[in-house]
Amino acid sequence: MNTPRRYYWVFAAMLLASAPSMAASPKSYDTLINEARAGNYEPALAMLREYTQQHPSDRRAAYDHIIVAQWAGKNDEALNVYETLGPSSAQMPPAALSAVARASRDTRRWTQALALYRQGRQRFPQDSTFALGEVMVLADSGETDQAMATAQSLVDAEPANPAYRLALQYVYESTHSPYDALHEADRAITLAPKNTSAMRGYILALQRAGLPEPALRLAQSHPALLNAAELRRLQGDYAAELARLADIPTRQEAERFAIADRALAQYDKLIPAWQALGPDAHDDLVRARIDRLRALSARMRMKDVVSEYEALRAQGVEIPDYALSDVATAYLYLRQPEAARDLYQRAVDSPANKNNSANKQVTDETGLFYSLMESGSYDDANRQMQAAQARQSTWLYFKGQPEPEPNEQKLAAEQTAILGRYDANDTEGAQQRLARLVTLAPANIGLRTSLAAVDRGRDQPRQAERELKMAETLAPRNLGVESEQGFTALSLQEWRQAEQLSRDTLARNPQDPGIRRLAREWEVHNKAELRVSGYRDVASNSPVAGNGDFGFDTVLYSAPIDYNWRVFGGGGYASGNFDEGRANYRWLRTGVEWRGRDLTVEAEASTNNYGHGIKPGVRLTGTYDLNDHWQIGGSAEILARATPLRALMNDISSNSVSVFARWRENEQREWKIALATSHFTDGNNRYELDISGRERLYTAPRVKLDLEMNVSTSGNSKQDTPYFNPRSDLTVLPTLNLTHVLYQHYDTELEQKLMLGAGTYTQKGFGTGAIGSIGYGLTYRSNKVFEIGASVTAISRPYDGVRERDIQFVLNMTYRF
Helix, strand or coil: CCCCCCCHHHHHHHHHHCCCCCCCCHHHHHHHHHHHHCCCCHHHHHHHHHHHHHCCCCHHHHHHHHHHHHHCCCHHHHHHHHHHCHHHHHHCCHHHHHHHHHHHHHCCCHHHHHHHHHHHHHHCCCCHHHHHHHHHHHHHCCCHHHHHHHHHHHHHHCCCCHHHHHHHHHHHHHCCCHHHHHHHHHHHHHHCCCCHHHHHHHHHHHHHCCCHHHHHHHHHHCCCCCCHHHHHHHHHHHHHHHHHHHCCCCCCHHHHHHHHHHHHHHHHHHHHHHHCCHHHHHHHHHHHHHHHHHHHHHCCCHHHHHHHHHHHHHCCCCCCHHHHHHHHHHHHHCCCHHHHHHHHHHHHHCHHHHHCCHHHHHHHHHHHHHHHHHCCCHHHHHHHHHHHHHHCCCEECCCCCCCCEECHHHHHHHHHHHHHHHHCCCHHHHHHHHHHHHHHCCCCHHHHHHHHHHHHHCCCHHHHHHHHHHHHHHCCCCHHHHHHHHHHHHHCCCHHHHHHHHHHHHHHCCCCHHHHHHHHHHHHHCCCEEEEEEEEEEECCECCCEEEEEEEEEEEECCCECCCEEEEEEEEEEEEEECCEEEEEEEEEEEEEEEECCEEEEEEEEEEECCCCEEEEEEEEEEEECCCCEEEEEEEEECCCCCCHHHHHCCCCEEEEEEEEEEEEECCEEEEEEEEEEEECCCCEEEEEEEEEEEEEEECCCEEEEEEEEEEEEEECCCCCCCCCCCEEEEEEEEEEEEEEEEEECCEEEEEEEEEEEEEEEECCCEEEEEEEEEEEEEEEECCCEEEEEEEEEEEEEECCEEEEEEEEEEEEEEEC
16 A cells, blocks of 8 residues: 555544444444454455445445445455445445545545545534544645645644644654654643553654654553554664764764664664564564664674675675665775775765765765775875865855854865875875965864874974874874874884873774774884895905805894893804905894984994904994984994905904984985994004985885985095005995885785986096996885895996996895794
8 A cells, every 4th residue: 555554543543433333233243343443354344245235225334344444454445335325425424434535545546535534524523533634635645835734723723632733743744844743743742641642643753853762662661552563663763873873973982882882782682583573574674784784883893794794795685875885994994995995986976975964975985085095096086085075165154153164074075185195105295285274273183183194104203293292282082193192102212102002092992993003013013023134146256245245144133121122133144255265254243222212222242253263343333313304323333344355354354433414304305424434453544424315206106216316435544455445436326216016905015126326436546437237126015024125236337447247136024023
């Protein structure tokens, strides 16, 4: 039956009270009619069909036939009996007339139903059934203005009549005005608190107004007012409301999880119970399983979200568009951006998206943006977010408010687009735009936190710290601020602070992706670290390194001890062939490292064996950060490992002292100057000056091109030495470094590098010659704990005026465990 039947209860009591009592056999007739009143219609209908055929002139039996048939929902049968009455139908009693009118209404015969209800109002002015029916027919047929006027006139005439209040409630619901409908239902229940029709209307009005919790409480205290299907829908509404509430940010993250747990507890009871009901509850069961996805998402049970979604799809269930965002969020959380991208795209493209709130629209568009970024579709991501920004107006105008309000969703979309620029390596543009937005909205916590993250990413942790301090004054317990403070503390080597922030944020919201990343960074920091490096010359005749030179160095650092300390130990080997023979150098070393804010110091003792006994060595190095841009440092070493291998072969060692100063504007530009002096045991003193720098020339999402410059000069006080020892020399070597990310999936990355250099080498007494170099390398990183890189470099340069060619293979590995 297509006609709305929401208010059958308005008439039921009246019709039952008016049922006729005549029949051929009064006892059997009364029994059958009473059974019909209890819902057992067929026996009474069978009797009435037979009787009216045998006694077509018995109008009272025909009226009873009409009433019972309408009770049974057999509207066509009721109308067929009505049509056999002919002119005598004008004399129908009120119960029969009301049943015919209702049957006409249920079969969408609006004109006939309206005429019958108006006839009833004229004949029986004291019977409110017909006035109510007229209002409902007008509302059902789309004549809502006339229905509203009629209902309002009834209420104005008898404001204390709860039935007229219910009629006005019906019209408001037809015009999709649930709160006005609830107001009338509330007035009706106030006027007649014991009236079951008023109570039922009030329960349903609460449900339609989005208040399922009080509606469910009332329904449970009046169990006869709703049928099983209506009660299931109300229970589903209440569980869905809890799931929605769990998805709304609260002051304490634990509150959201508690609400999500309540929702999941409801679903854990409802779903098995409805599964046991079979086909009757199928639609309610499917809806509950779909709505449960949001509760699982709010509780950060993302694996369960995906598992349930895929189970529903496998069973042929079509997931509605409103649930796609929760599933897409789960896929993105589980680092499956391609699956997330497709679902977010469906959610954004859905026609229903236009009816969503601006916040929901921007949330879905932001999810699509990040899934595109993580999938490597940078251009598509930027175009999508630009379109999202364009859809949002800068200002919002509210009725009754003279001044417009800034649109927070426009700002959120712009902030996301800026962070996308940062992820796509436009770090300078992102920093500038965020700084401008912070100037315009200095009290916006999210903007300051994002700016701090970009500052930190650009090697400016102290600037990030200042931004976060300002954000902290505005929101001392904001999770985003605390999480970013934890990352910044790690960059500043503030280990205790990093630990406290990681523990606090993890305890408050252990499933947040940013907080989990901080916890992971802290976990990695507390691991032991193994570093291995090695080289091998494939073709060389260098007077410095020898022919076929080979070497490696290994050092193992312990996990941090008392936050700042690490002990380490390792060893290495180097060898090369010279005219005098083969040189071999072995060393073992152990030491301690101290790392704190601004300062790193390392002290080492070593044993060195290069063919002339075992000799001890000592090394002390340190670096100090003056600020985000300047760093100074130095080292002192007895029996320096940088001593030329050919010198060691001839039992000549050296002690060295060096200092340096580094200026680093950001990750794209830095310069360093270093001074070193070495004293060799053969009396030679070497002085070295080195200036090196790097300038970024080009940046794209997966490509970087840097110009590296190296200018170095050295001088030696002694010339007659068995090792390469120019009186003075000058090297100028600019190099282009092209870095290309071949593959990236979160913490897994494969990167290739192409190096091309061309410069000059000037040696006193031998003139100037060209230097050329070319190299290629691959680096693989995984899970923040493993990195391995290999490169091969070919270089051509002169030594003592003779051109030498060298092809060298280099391997580096770092592993934390």
